[in-house]
Amino acid sequence: MASAYEILIFGGGPAGLSAAASIVRQDHKTVLFDSGKYRNSLSRHMHTMPSWDHQDPQAFRDKSVKDFERYGSITVEKVEIETLKQREDGLFEATGGGRTWTGKKVILATGVEDIYPDIPGYAECWVSGIFHCLYCHGWEEKGNLSAGMLAEGDTAAVVPALHFARQALRMVDQVTLYTNGDEQLAGELKAALDAAPAPMTVNLKKITKLVKAPERARITLHFDDGTSTTEAFLAHKPKTKLRGDLAQQLGCALSPMQTVVVNPPFNQTSIKGVFAAGDCSSPMQTVTGALNSGTCTGGGAPLQIQAETYNQRAIF
Numbered sequence: 001m002a003s004a005y006e007i008l009i010f011g012g013g014p015a016g017l018s019a020a021a022s023i024v025r026q027d028h029k030t031v032l033f034d035s036g037k038y039r040n041s042l043s044r045h046m047h048t049m050p051s052w053d054h055q056d057p058q059a060f061r062d063k064s065v066k067d068f069e070r071y072g073s074i075t076v077e078k079v080e081i082e083t084l085k086q087r088e089d090g091l092f093e094a095t096g097g098g099r100t101w102t103g104k105k106v107i108l109a110t111g112v113e114d115i116y117p118d119i120p121g122y123a124e125c126w127v128s129g130i131f132h133c134l135y136c137h138g139w140e141e142k143g144n145l146s147a148g149m150l151a152e153g154d155t156a157a158v159v160p161a162l163h164f165a166r167q168a169l170r171m172v173d174q175v176t177l178y179t180n181g182d183e184q185l186a187g188e189l190k191a192a193l194d195a196a197p198a199p200m201t202v203n204l205k206k207i208t209k210l211v212k213a214p215e216r217a218r219i220t221l222h223f224d225d226g227t228s229t230t231e232a233f234l235a236h237k238p239k240t241k242l243r244g245d246l247a248q249q250l251g252c253a254l255s256p257m258q259t260v261v262v263n264p265p266f267n268q269t270s271i272k273g274v275f276a277a278g279d280c281s282s283p284m285q286t287v288t289g290a291l292n293s294g295t296c297t298g299g300g301a302p303l304q305i306q307a308e309t310y311n312q313r314a315i316f
Contacts, residue, residue: 002100005031007301011109013038015278015290017064019107022298024071035080039111042127047136084246105301108247108276112240117152121210129212129219132237134167141217144232147172151179153239158188164235165200172232174199181206242280257283266300266316267293275300
């Protein structure tokens with residue numbers, strides 16, 4: 001027998017929790033599925049969050065779930081959903097862990113996962129020595145002489161590489177841009193710095209491995225010529241992909257950046273009754289952005305249900 005709910009939320013991070021925090025105020029029976037997989041799982045501190053600065057993300061998640069208890073309308077299931085479909089009767093059906101749930105509306109807050117470049121040691125240095133966002137990480141490393149910026153993947157172009165490097169200069173005195181053997185990009189970066197000098201240098205050597213140094217966030221880069229250098233930290237934003245394939249199972253339209261296409265202000269997808277929030281639906285992948293979009297979907301799904309209950313037209 002399927003467990004019946006009004007709204008199904010997929011994702012237990014900031015976006016999903018924010019959606020639930022809105023829905024609960026309208027007293028809709030809702031289930032939130034939390035797979036226990038979070039993009040910031042290795043991070044021990046959240047930043048840019050008023051009243052929650054430099055605190056543990058897990059404590060934030062636990063506190064959010066605790067707050068739902070007084071309402072009684074939110075159920076949290078610690079399970080990874082395997083299949084999601086819309087049935088002929090219009091209800092959405094989710095299965096996972098040998099169980100089934102149905103709902104009238106769906107909120108996808110499944111997030112994204114980072115695709116690490118093929119550099120030995122990269123994964124072991126992620127978060128502890130490699131920072132994908134210099135608002136989330138980096139301030140604690142102020143006062144060091146030099147940091148690195150890896151111009152690879154999403155940052156393998158002049159504009160994003162210099163963007164990250166300028167941010168790093170707020171923490172250190174100089175930045176080295178590493179192109180990992182890309183001679184053309186190295187030339188373009190050198191030309192840009194010749195035209196507009198900054199305390200940056202370009203290193204085009206091929207990186208053979210990365211090793212986390214024992215002090216603070218320091219990271220050692222080893223090159224194919226046998227040399228190595230240690231930086232205070234390495235800034236790099238790797239490519240990302242949607243976590244899981246629930247959006248694809250439903251047939252939601254995806255953007256050229258492979259995020260779920262949504263329509264503001266309530267973030268409904270190309271499928272009526274399916275909403276998306278957080279990193280899976282935006283190229284601006286931040287905690288505060290996830291909270292905002294979660295609130296939008298937490299308003300949209302109830303509004304649609306309420307209009308349909310009385311055979312009235314929703315405002316979107």
